Amino acid sequence: MKRFLGVTLITLTAATAALAQPAGQPPGMPPRPGFVNTIAVSGTGRSTVTPDRFSFTLGVQTVGATVDEAVGENNKRVAAVIAALKGAGAQDKDIQTANFNIWPQQDYQEGRLARILGYQVSNSITVRSSKVSDAGRLLGIAISNGVNTSSGINFEVADPAKGRDQGLRAAFDDARAKASLLAQAAGRTLGPAIMISEGTQPNAPQPYPMQRAMAMEAKASNDVPVEAGSQENVYNVSVTFELR
Secondary structure, three states: OHHHHHHHHHHHHHHHHHHHOOOOOOOOOOOOOOOOOEEEEEEEEEEEEOOOEEEEEEEEEEEEOOHHHHHHHHHHHHHHHHHHHHHOOOOHHHEEEEEEEEEEEEEOOOOOOOEEEEEEEEEEEEEEEOOHHHHHHHHHHHHHOOOOEEEEEEEEOOOOOOOHHHHHHHHHHHHHHHHHHHHHHOOOOEEEEEEEEEOOOOOOOOEEOOOOOOOOOOOOOOOOOOOOOOEEEEEEEEEEEEEO
């Protein structure tokens, strides 16, 4: 008789534990306080902003029989370019020397030491400004005053937070829409967000290469055609929602 009662008590205890098991928790696992069903999704949002800054790097290359000759000619032409840019409205803080190089021009013949024919000097300057509409005009002025090399032009957004709010809201809305669809498909109801984390950072501004090579014979009246376009930033978020 005692043995029978013991078996009955064990059976009732196991049944009581099964009833206390939270919904969605694997059977046989001990109860976890505050356990809730959840669904985790990711969302993507985009925002489009207009660049409000530009920068370009231009240079002057000269050749001379001696270093002094090549450097002297280069100095005069670079000084003329800088003076023309400042005369067109560029400020001292907008102009920065980017690079300066001297290369010997050598004649290589088999079995003989290289013979120096002359020297090539290159001096590059970077121009930055928040007046995007002046980009083409300043490029044209620089070309007409002696520039004969260019490495491209970049358009930037000065404030990295510009468009961020719009992009993050769009990313969250995308995540909620996915979660709602999945919850509905499972016959469940979507609850509030209980965890949110931001994913990748917005895209970095991309350079816009110049479409035409610089020409030494460019005329002073020719502004370079430049279009700033727009920049798209992408935002990603991961959201965990309660599933009811």
